[in-house]
Amino acid sequence: MSIEKGLWETDTVPGPHGFDATALARVPDLRHAGDWGVGVTIVAVLAALILCFGDVRYFEENALIELTQCALAWTAGVLFMVAAMRAPDRLSVLSLLWLSLFSLTLLVREIEFDGTRFEPWLDRAMDMDIDYAVLGIVMIALFLLSLGYVRAMARATIGWMWKGPGRLLVLGAVFYLLGDVGEKGLLSDDDAFNRIFEESFELLGTLCLFVCAHGTLRRRSAFTPATAPQKP
Secondary structure (H helix, E strand, O other): OEEEOOEEEEEEEEOHHHOEEEEEEEOOOHHHHHHHHHHHHHHHHHHHHHHHOOOHHHHOOOOHHHHHHHHHHHHHHHHHHHHHHOOOOHHHHHHHHHHHHHHHHHHHHHOOOOOOOOHHHHHHHHHOOHHHHHHHHHHHHHHHHHOOOHHHHHHHHHHHHOOOOHHHHHHHHHHHHHHHHHHOOOOOOOHHHHHHHHHHHHHHHHHHHHHHHHHHHHHOOOOOHHHOOOOO
16 A cells, blocks of 8 residues: 555455456645644634734733733744754754743743632742742753753854744744833833733744744754854
8 A cells, every 4th residue: 555645545446347446545645734733823823813903801911812822832842842852963952952941931931820710829839930940940951961062052053043944933032022112111101002012022923933843843953063154
């Protein structure tokens, strides 16, 4: 049996009047299922942003827009981690783990338990900043593993950021910086406008991060010194 051009070719089966016919059944091409999933996610996120725009209730803490940011950041962290597991060399593994940690840090930054049913259970943990303490421990451990690779990793990552999926990470960072402008109220004295401005650009930033993570995994990007700019 073989798969060719989306068709599954089976063994011959008896046909009418003793004729042996080849049964062909169409099967979906699962290789691009992830691409379709990402495409649907992009359309859904942009549609939600357009439909909710102007109604500040959707942009409040733990509302639809912020929960979507959390989901995208968490998924990006997982995708970068899977990409690290499939990476061909230590330098790529470390670089992808740093990207995964960066995504999960954004997730922790966006999660708010105040006013939710989880607040009584996590009140003491939030006061002690347990989440940031755990991230700090992981960051220290990853830094120790990265000793001896810092310069090569920095060069390779900079080279990666200017090609392929890496450019989406740069675009996402720009969106996040624009979101900080709204958070600081530099454009208007209207709190509702600032909230919508901030959360909208942060959502676009996490969407870029999510697509970047998918593209990195899909293309099996490698962070090697060869990807960094070479001096003449």
